[in-house]
Structure formats: structure tokens, C-alpha cells
Amino acid sequence: MQTNASTSLANNYVSQSIDCLHFIDGQYVSSLNGKTFDNINPATGKVIGIVAEGGKEEVDLAVAAAKRALQGPWKTMSQNDRINVIRRIGDLILERKEELAVLESVDTGKPIWLSGSIDIPRSAYNFHFFADSLRSDGTEAYQMDQVAINYSVRKPLGVVGLINPWNLPLLLMTWKLAPCLAAGNTVVMKPAELTPMTATVLAQICKDAGVPDGVVNIVHGFGPNSAGSALTEHPDVSAISFTGETTTGKIIMASAAKTLKRLSFELGGKNPNIIFADSNLDEVIETTIKSSFINQGEVCLCGSRIYVERPAYEQFLEKFVAKTKELVVGDPFDAKTKVGSLIGEEHFNRVKGYIELAKEEGGTILTGGRSPEGLEQGYYLEPTIIVGLDGNCRTVREEIFGPVVTVIPFDTEEEVLAQANDTHYGLSASVWTNDLRRAHRVAGQIDAGIVWVNTWFLRDLRTPFGGMKQSGIGREGGKHSLEFYSELTNICIKL
The missing domain is CATH 3.40.605.10 (Aldehyde Dehydrogenase; Chain A, domain 1)
Known part of the structure; x- marks a missing residue:
């Protein structure tokens, strides 16, 4: 407060x-x-x-x-x-x-x-x-x-x-x-x-x-x-x-x-957030809002590539977009603010450039992508959710380091693991599932220095922290x- x-x-x-x-x-x-x-x-x-x-x-x-x-x-x-x-x-x-x-x-x-x-x-x-x-x-x-x-x-x-x-x-x-x-x-x-x-x-x-x-x-x-x-x-x-x-x-x-x-x-990181249909969606949404947009998305551990198993895809998007629209962008010293300003003009223009690139690549902006009205001074950007892109698009592959995420559906474990590991990065990942065997199986096959299961940014400072690739x-x-x-x-x- x-x-x-x-x-x-x-x-x-x-x-x-x-x-x-x-x-x-x-x-x-x-x-x-x-x-x-x-x-x-x-x-x-x-x-x-x-x-x-x-x-x-x-x-x-x-x-x-x-x-x-x-x-x-x-x-x-x-x-x-x-x-x-x-x-x-x-x-x-x-x-x-x-x-x-x-x-x-x-x-x-x-x-x-x-x-x-x-x-x-x-x-x-x-x-x-x-x-x-x-x-x-x-x-x-x-x-x-x-x-x-x-x-x-x-x-x-x-x-x-x-x-x-x-x-x-x-x-x-x-x-x-x-x-x-x-x-x-x-x-x-x-x-x-x-x-x-x-x-x-x-x-x-x-x-x-x-x-x-x-x-x-x-x-x-x-x-x-x-x-x-x-x-x-x-x-x-x-x-x-x-x-x-x-x-x-x-x-x-x-x-x-x-x-x-x-x-x-x-x-850097371009971290996957893998959400299986058997997970608790309300819990997933609450944490994914944080892992996507906390600190304006300017965190190397943010899960900017969101993969959702197809049976839960539409429901996830509906809830995720609704919760994202509730986030207040504004003055860092206003108690209502959840998302502040990006770090500066150069970075602001870079992040906005990726949003324009996403449109050129065939993506659809479900929410965000603009500077809020009344905040012309400073470098503010609405939290942005993009769909309709595949794994070959630069918006999906390159680190944006802002309040911008892509959401992509998947059908099988093998498919999502291939997509999650198809990157030059390997810092962190999140896996959401209530299937214990699947949690161990998938987490063990992700090429990342830290993998969270049913959580994000939960840190024990005794544990090894760092990235692969x-x-x-x-x-x-x-x-x-x-x-x-x-x-x-x-x-x-x-x-």
C-alpha cells in the first residue's frame, strides 16, 4: 500500500x-x-x-x-x-x-x-x-x-x-x-x-x-x-x-x-509457461498474471511464451484477458497502480516495435498494445496479449522484456516440449498440472536452469540459479x- x-x-x-x-x-x-x-x-x-x-x-x-x-x-x-x-x-x-x-x-x-x-x-x-x-x-x-x-x-x-x-x-x-x-x-x-x-x-x-x-x-x-x-x-x-x-x-x-x-x-530468457487442461485454472490465472506482467514484464524470469492445452485454451483466454484488463497502469506512487512505466524511451519504442511486428506476422492483439490515455508523459504501455502466432515468428522467439505475452494452444506433451525447447534461451519455465507423474516427466525434459511446477518465482536461495544455452x-x-x-x-x- x-x-x-x-x-x-x-x-x-x-x-x-x-x-x-x-x-x-x-x-x-x-x-x-x-x-x-x-x-x-x-x-x-x-x-x-x-x-x-x-x-x-x-x-x-x-x-x-x-x-x-x-x-x-x-x-x-x-x-x-x-x-x-x-x-x-x-x-x-x-x-x-x-x-x-x-x-x-x-x-x-x-x-x-x-x-x-x-x-x-x-x-x-x-x-x-x-x-x-x-x-x-x-x-x-x-x-x-x-x-x-x-x-x-x-x-x-x-x-x-x-x-x-x-x-x-x-x-x-x-x-x-x-x-x-x-x-x-x-x-x-x-x-x-x-x-x-x-x-x-x-x-x-x-x-x-x-x-x-x-x-x-x-x-x-x-x-x-x-x-x-x-x-x-x-x-x-x-x-x-x-x-x-x-x-x-x-x-x-x-x-x-x-x-x-x-x-x-x-x-536473457524467453521462458515457456506450460498449462495442462487438468490444472486449476483460477490458480493458474492468478499466478500467470504475475509471471506475465509484474514489474512491467521487465523480469528475466517472466513467462512470456504461454502454451495452453487445447481443451482449456478458450476458457483460459477468456479468464486471462478479463483479469489482464483489470490491471491498472499508472503513476508508480498511486496505490491502485499494478503496472508502472517501462524503463525509458528507447526500450519503450523497442517493445512497441515488437507489438507492431506481431501484427505483421499475423498475430491478433486481444488486449493492450497501446499507451493508456492520460499518460502521455512517461513510458507507459498496457499489458498485451497476442494470439495467432506460431513458433517461427520473431515475436515468439525473441526476448521482448516488456508487458507482452503470446498464447499458443497445444495438443500433446511431445508437441509442447518441442516448442518449449525450440529456443536459444534456457533460463526458466513453469509447468501447471495436477498429474504428479506428468509434472516430473515434463519438468525433467525442459532445457532450463529452473523449472517451477504449479508456482512461479518461489525461491530458496540455497538452490542453484542460472541459465542454459x-x-x-x-x-x-x-x-x-x-x-x-x-x-x-x-x-x-x-x-
């Missing part, structure tokens, strides 16, 4: 200029050449502040600070003290929850209820979770009869570059930063240029929590020929963790190859994150 306090905060942030500086070696600093770029509020299309634009010089300074910090108090800090610092970061995020939620909604255009109920609490929990994991996590030990014993020692990688997307800025940045710090590394973060504000605040939160200067650094900027490429090419950066679009991932991979950096990628490299979560952010040394002692 919207609160008077959040409304007041929002009005304050929207009415004043909010500037974002780099954070290097414990201090906020401008770019050496004074360069900046505008930060746009996507809900209004207006400038809300300026952002320092960094490049190679700022990245060099940040990496040097991080490299020095590796040998400083962060290295000598006891594990228990580091756990307490990491937990404290989560506590401070919760103490500033309302402020951070407002900043996130101003920066992204998402509804304030979403920022306040999911983005910020989960950001805090990421630190709490990995602090607890560090306390309980162990390493391997093997005894070779009575000859020798082997045991593993976990060590930090060094300086790690974290490159973040714009759709869930604080949530996904903390998802990387928490395990990276837990493993003892130092960090240079590059937030998405479209959403710099909460990351900028996070740097101060880390310092207030007791993180030594130089351990956490931020350089704002762009990708090619800017802060992003400087970070991925830097010889003193040991690893890059990137969440974002697949094409950018390929560019980063090529750049990182020069220094053989360790890579973790969570990339062009949806990513590696896995995050629990021990998988700690393994990525650390080196293991095996020590063999002859008895």
Missing part, C-alpha cells in the same frame, strides 16, 4: 535534483574530466539528476583501491567480524527501506508497492542469507586410508567486477555483492546507467556497516568505450559477474578472454555463489 510518508518522499525526490557520484576508496568523487549524463525518471520523462560518467581513469582508481584493500583490514578481519559486518549491511538496508523503495521506483518506474514488498526486503535478505551461509559453510576433506589426509582451504579471488541490470537494480546488485564480500573479495561495481541511485546509496550503507574503505567501489558509466569495457578488460580484475542482455554478455566474454577472467552470466554461464545461490567467488586450495598431508 502507498503511505503518506512514501508519497511525501517521492514528491521530494521528484522535485529536486539527485546527483550520483562515483564511490572510490570510501569517498564520493566526481569524474576526473567532469563528465556527467542525465538521469531520467521514466514515469515522467523528466531529468531528476546528473550522474558522474566514468571511464578507464576512474576504473583504474577504483581497482587500485580495491587491490590495496585486499591486503588491509578486510584481509585480517576475523570471519565472525566479517559475518557481523555483512549482516549489518542487511540491517541498515531495512532501516532505510522506505527511502530505498522510493528511490527504486523513481529510478525504474515500477510501482512503490513492488519496491517496498519485494525489491528492498529481498536486498536485505541477500546479506542476511550469505552471512548465515558463511557461518555454516564448510569445505571438503578426504582421508586416503592411513596414508594421507586432504582438505580444502577457501581463498578470495581478489578484485571482482560486478555489472548490474536496470530492472531489479538493488536486488540483483546485492545478490552479487553479498556472496562476493562473504568470500573475502573486494569489489568494483558498475550499476546500470539507467538506474544509478540505490547502488550509490548502498556504497554508503556498506561503509556505515563497517566495510573498510576500498573494499566496495562504484564507477558509473556506460558499456563500450566506457566504464563497462574498462572493467572487463582490466588486468587486475579477477572475475566478472554480469546480469543483463545476451548480446552484451557475448561482448563481455570476448573482452574478458584476454586476461582469462572467471565469468558468471545470468542473461544463451541464458547464462554458471550458477548462483548458496554454495554455488561462494564457489564462484573463491579459489580452493587442496592441502595434502602425509600421515
Whole structure:
């Protein structure tokens, strides 16, 4: 729910200029050449502040600070003290929850209820979770009869570059930063240029929590020929963790190859949502509304390819269209709003281009496809349902990353599995059925990093998370994150 306090905060942030500086070696600093770029509020299309634009010089300074910090108090800090610092970061995020939620909604255009109920609490929990994991996590030990014993020692990688997307800025940045710090590394973060504000605040939160200067650094900027490429090419950066679009991932991979950096990628998705006729349609509709349109469909896990078994197809469409029409598109700080603004003009035009392409490909728009009346300022788009397309159409095959879904009927398991797997992506999938054997059978044959059965976005942070094919490299979560952010040394002692 919207609160008077959040409304007041929002009005304050929207009415004043909010500037974002780099954070290097414990201090906020401008770019050496004074360069900046505008930060746009996507809900209004207006400038809300300026952002320092960094490049190679700022990245060099940040990496040097991080490299020095590796040998400083962060290295000598006891594990228990580091756990307490990491937990404290989560506590401070919760103490500033309302402020951070407002900043996130101003920066992204998402509804304030979403920022306040999911983005910020989960950001805090990421630190709490990995602090607890560090306390309980162990390493391997093997005894070779009575000859020798082997045991593993976990060590930090060094300086790690974290490159973040714009759709869930604080949530996904903390998802990387928490395990990276837990493993003892130092960090240079590059937030998405479209959403710099909460990351900028996070740097101060880390310092207030007791993180030594130089351990956490931020350089704002762009990708090619800017802060992003400087970070991925830097010889003193040991690893890059990137969440974002697949094409950018390929560019980063090529750049990182020069220094053989360790890579973790969570990339794009074109996720299937498979609905069998024996499932509970009311339950399916309630969750599918979320998996289609939450966060304006700007979530890599959204189920944008919906496949419905033919006996349930017409009934599903009737209910799905009706519920979609009830979604209120509007001001992120209006309590009635369920769908806010898309991230910016370029992305807005891209998503609208796919809707026009769907018409050219023979698709029919059952609802949506337009900007709501009265919302000419900002980048708003009605939730859109498209039918009449087959699996060869670009609208079905390519990631749109907006409030746009296609619905396609199917007749057999074999048919829908073939369609679900006929993609370059393999991030997630959902399967809806009350047949237990079918649930196991179908879920096990889908090429995706995570498959939900009769649910969506239900996450246990201990489990592996990541994509197959062009949806990513590696896995995050629990021990998988700690393994990525650390080196293991095996020590063999002859008895």
C-alpha cells in the first residue's frame, strides 16, 4: 500500500535534483574530466539528476583501491567480524527501506508497492542469507586410508567486477555483492546507467556497516568505450559477474578472454509457461498474471511464451484477458497502480516495435498494445496479449522484456516440449498440472536452469540459479555463489 510518508518522499525526490557520484576508496568523487549524463525518471520523462560518467581513469582508481584493500583490514578481519559486518549491511538496508523503495521506483518506474514488498526486503535478505551461509559453510576433506589426509582451504579471488541490470537494480546488485564480500573479495561495481541511485546509496550503507574503505567501489558509466569495457578488460580484475542482455554478455566474454577472467552470466530468457487442461485454472490465472506482467514484464524470469492445452485454451483466454484488463497502469506512487512505466524511451519504442511486428506476422492483439490515455508523459504501455502466432515468428522467439505475452494452444506433451525447447534461451519455465507423474516427466525434459511446477518465482536461495544455452554461464545461490567467488586450495598431508 502507498503511505503518506512514501508519497511525501517521492514528491521530494521528484522535485529536486539527485546527483550520483562515483564511490572510490570510501569517498564520493566526481569524474576526473567532469563528465556527467542525465538521469531520467521514466514515469515522467523528466531529468531528476546528473550522474558522474566514468571511464578507464576512474576504473583504474577504483581497482587500485580495491587491490590495496585486499591486503588491509578486510584481509585480517576475523570471519565472525566479517559475518557481523555483512549482516549489518542487511540491517541498515531495512532501516532505510522506505527511502530505498522510493528511490527504486523513481529510478525504474515500477510501482512503490513492488519496491517496498519485494525489491528492498529481498536486498536485505541477500546479506542476511550469505552471512548465515558463511557461518555454516564448510569445505571438503578426504582421508586416503592411513596414508594421507586432504582438505580444502577457501581463498578470495581478489578484485571482482560486478555489472548490474536496470530492472531489479538493488536486488540483483546485492545478490552479487553479498556472496562476493562473504568470500573475502573486494569489489568494483558498475550499476546500470539507467538506474544509478540505490547502488550509490548502498556504497554508503556498506561503509556505515563497517566495510573498510576500498573494499566496495562504484564507477558509473556506460558499456563500450566506457566504464563497462574498462572493467572487463582490466588486468587486475579477477572475475566478472554480469546480469543483463545476451548480446552484451557475448561482448563481455570476448573482452574478458584476454586476461582469462572467471565469468558468471545470468542473461536473457524467453521462458515457456506450460498449462495442462487438468490444472486449476483460477490458480493458474492468478499466478500467470504475475509471471506475465509484474514489474512491467521487465523480469528475466517472466513467462512470456504461454502454451495452453487445447481443451482449456478458450476458457483460459477468456479468464486471462478479463483479469489482464483489470490491471491498472499508472503513476508508480498511486496505490491502485499494478503496472508502472517501462524503463525509458528507447526500450519503450523497442517493445512497441515488437507489438507492431506481431501484427505483421499475423498475430491478433486481444488486449493492450497501446499507451493508456492520460499518460502521455512517461513510458507507459498496457499489458498485451497476442494470439495467432506460431513458433517461427520473431515475436515468439525473441526476448521482448516488456508487458507482452503470446498464447499458443497445444495438443500433446511431445508437441509442447518441442516448442518449449525450440529456443536459444534456457533460463526458466513453469509447468501447471495436477498429474504428479506428468509434472516430473515434463519438468525433467525442459532445457532450463529452473523449472517451477504449479508456482512461479518461489525461491530458496540455497538452490542453484542460472541459465542454459544463451541464458547464462554458471550458477548462483548458496554454495554455488561462494564457489564462484573463491579459489580452493587442496592441502595434502602425509600421515
